[in-house]
Amino acid sequence: MADPSSYRPQPGQIPDSPGVYRFRDEHRRVIYVGKAKSLRQRLANYFQDLANLHPRTRTMVTTAASVEWTVVSTEVEALQLEYSWIKEYDPRFNVKYRDDKSYPYLAVTMNEEFPRVQVMRGQKKKGVRYFGPYGHAWAIRDTVDLLLRVFPVRTCSAGVFKNAARTGRPCLLGYIGKCSAPCVGRVSPDEHRELAEEFCDFMAGRTGTYIRRLEKDMTAAAEEMEYERAARLRDDIEALRKAMEKSAVVLADATDADLIALAEDELEAAVQIFHVRGGRVRGQRGWVTDKVEAVTSGDLVEHALQQLYGEESGDAVPKEVLVPALPDPVEPIQTWLTERRGSNVSLRIPQRGDKKALMETVHRNALQALALHKTKRASDLTTRSRALEEIAEALDLDSAPLRIECYDISHLQGDDVVASMVVFEDGLARKSEYRRFQIKGFEGQDDVRSMHEVITRRFKRYLAAQEKSAEWSDTELDDDEGPVESRLTEDDGRPKKFAYPPQLVVVDGGQPQVAAARRALDELGIDDIAVCGLAKRLEEVWVPGEDDPVVLPRTSEGLYLLQRVRDEAHRFAITYQRSKRAKRFKAGPLDDVPGLGDARKQALIKHFGSVKRLRSATIDQICEVPGIGRKTAETILAAFAQAAPAAPAVNTATGEILEDEEQTPAGATDAPTGGGPVTAGTPEERRGQEP
Missing domain, CATH: 3.30.420 (Nucleotidyltransferase; domain 5)
Structure with missing residues (x-):
């Protein structure tokens, strides 16, 4: 790894003018190309304290061994030169877009004596008119088949064209009227080029003028009793309209x-x-x-x-x-x-x-x-295996973490604090194992305490399942009760609820969250589960007891997998939090205030941040909200005063007040599903599902 100070230009060497610069590595390969309005100011940003640089920029400047620049007159010239050098050098640290597939184009070879209409892919050629790209080649062929009736342009290859010219016999399209047969001299080169230009004009969007001209010709032919010609023009117009229908109208003003x-x-x-x-x-x-x-x-x-x-x-x-x-x-x-x-x-x-x-x-x-x-990318088995191996190597694990659990905390200004647990097995999401938690042990924005509580609750249940398994193993069951395993597993043979431990626990956060998770496991006496955290800002991997993070390479499949796990936990948590917030808002006492519509309800919640703070506000404070008068404020407080607190849930069999249990949606599957609100299932159905 190079030290940027070793190749930093001397003060005053860099000009204060527009230009393009190149970073090269120790082998003189160009690894980055950039442009600047002021080379001096831009390059100075690269040669500062490495801790202040973005991780990707830091990787680039430490990989480079030299920098050079070229001065130009204007920013536009710098833009053009930058593009040329990126195409020439293909630098590894520049943004390079990759086509997600090779798109076909409808091409008209206007650079030939007899222009040809064809499907083309790949590099574009000079003198060829291109239309598209299209999603499928058959869509081009369907369009061309309709248009050839009106614009009988050549579509044959050079070999077929030469053979027809040699024998004096056109191909089948020439006989059925879908080619003007320039190969045998039915039209002159100028007449055929005019057909090709009309074809291009139609494809470029100038359709209305041409159709109106055909309609005028059709009317004139009918008046002159040339009914066959009028019928042919009518069919031509219909073919053109069918071709136009294949492209949806999205902007009514015929915009390009x-x-x-x-x-x-x-x-x-x-x-x-x-x-x-x-x-x-x-x-x-x-x-x-x-x-x-x-x-x-x-x-x-x-x-x-x-x-x-x-x-x-x-x-x-x-x-x-x-x-x-x-x-x-x-x-x-x-x-x-x-x-x-x-x-x-x-x-x-x-x-x-x-x-x-x-x-x-x-x-x-x-x-x-x-x-x-x-x-x-995630479905590739080789890639997933490499990702798990990279994680194991980076975190110094004994084996690849085949089961990874990730936890995230979500709340709105300290209200409706919830947590999510998502599970990835063998690098793939196991949605039926997802869990979600309500945090009510305390109030406020304390993600560290919330993380400690969630990890404690989750692994307490794991230990309880282990103890229950040991008790049942020592107990002789009746024959009709079945084996012990059936008491601990679901119908598909998987352990019930929290009975299956992970090899790695990932938390969304940095050192404080990681320390809280590790402390919770230590308090429970669990020392065989690894813990790490992934901080969003710099994508750093934190491990317990270390002052410095583990920095995985930018192209690491292991980092990519950790990010996917973290993002999925965040999505699952925030979806649950929003659903709870929506339910609370809809079921609140504000719904009973006469004349208070959704707009003013939202204004009140936005102003105070939560219904709880609105409940404790005074009449004068409520009147500060735009659109809320004193009479309405008094009605709101009266509605809060009349609203009775919700009764706690009670077990009808035992009379005990139920504690807040971990909740997961019912009907879980492992199939990919779309986003949406989630609903809690019965205690027997608490198997998580991605909403």
Whole structure:
């Protein structure tokens, strides 16, 4: 690992002007390329105390062995040079988008004497008009089959074309009227090129003018009693309309725009792009990238724009590009897009209307693409095995942790404190083992005490199950009661409730939470279960009794698995907390206040933070909420005064007041499910399920 101070430039060497810089490793390989409005200010950020750098940036500067730069005149030139060098050197620490699949395009080879319509993939060629990308090649062929009736452009390969020209006989499409047969001279090269240009105009969205022209010709042919020609034109119009129906109208004003949406987490980002031409979605594509450097959403958008339009011809850049976040600064990238198009390009964030609604649709596609990518990565057996081995090595475990339990605490300003326990076995989520807890031993925002309580309660039940197992093993059962194992296991043979211990306990948090979990286990006399914590801010792995965290490599599958476990625990906890908050809000005394609608209820809760604080407020304090008068405030306090506290749950058989038990949803399965509220099951059905 190199010391950045060993290759730091001397003061005054770095110019205070726009430019592009390159970090190289000890083998002179370029590992990072960046641009800056001021090289001096930007590079100074890299040569500061390593503790102040983002972990990924810290890894980059310690991997590098030298830095060099090139001065340019403007930020736009810096943008262009940065893109060229990224394409040339393929630096390992730069954002590199990967297509989630190879998309097919509808291509028209306008660079040939007789342009050809075909399906093309891969690198784009100069002089070829591209439309798409499409989700499937068959969608292109269906569209072309409809359009060839109206625009009989050549679709055959060069070999078939030459053979037809040599023999003087066209192919089958020429005989059935779906090719103008330029190979045998039925049309001249100029006439065939005109057909190809009309085909391109139609595909580019200029459909209305052409259809109106055909309708006018059809009417004229009917008036002149050329009924066969009128019928043929009628069928042509119908074919064109069918082709248009394959692309949904999403923007009524016939807008040409590209919409770019992001879905990201700490490690990866997914980009989805909708190409809208003439108000219709003409193509869709998506990328996934590893975030190997510290980047913002604006940076990801800038890299996506570079990759999307860097190799494209100018006509591929639309008038309008809608994005979720703007690069900082936005002027260079907007100037670059304008130069590529040859006219003004609007780069902005949609705020309202159809464009904002369509952007939300694109964002949902990005979320699904990221989830699918993670699912594919997690389902690979080799990858999961490597992840477990890396975790075992990093935490110095005797064997791979085949069962991992992760715990997270969730609350709203100290109210409705809940906790979640999620289980991963062999690197996969075991949703039927999920548990959720209510924390009522104390009030306030004390995640450390909450974590101690949850771990204590969970493993007390584990010890109780072990003791019960020992008692039953020493007791002779009647023949009709079955073996001891049936008393300790479910129907599928798995241990009941908390009877199955993990090899590793993961908590969401840093040193304090890890120490609380370890202390709870020590108090119970459990010393054969490893504990670690994963802190969100820097993705550091903390272990008990250590002052420094364990830093797993950025590309580590072990780190990726720990993050998945932690994120799932967080999701499960916050879903339960929100459901409890919603139930409390709906069942509260505010519902009984006449004339108090949802808007003013929400305003009250937002102002005071909780119903509990609202209950203890004075009339004057309630009147401070916008829209609440003194009479309404008095009615609210009267409603609170009349509301009786809920009675505790009682066991009807024994008369005992029931304690707050761990709750899990009923009907659990291990199949992936979507998000949603969760509901508690009966004591016999307390088997967790992802909501």
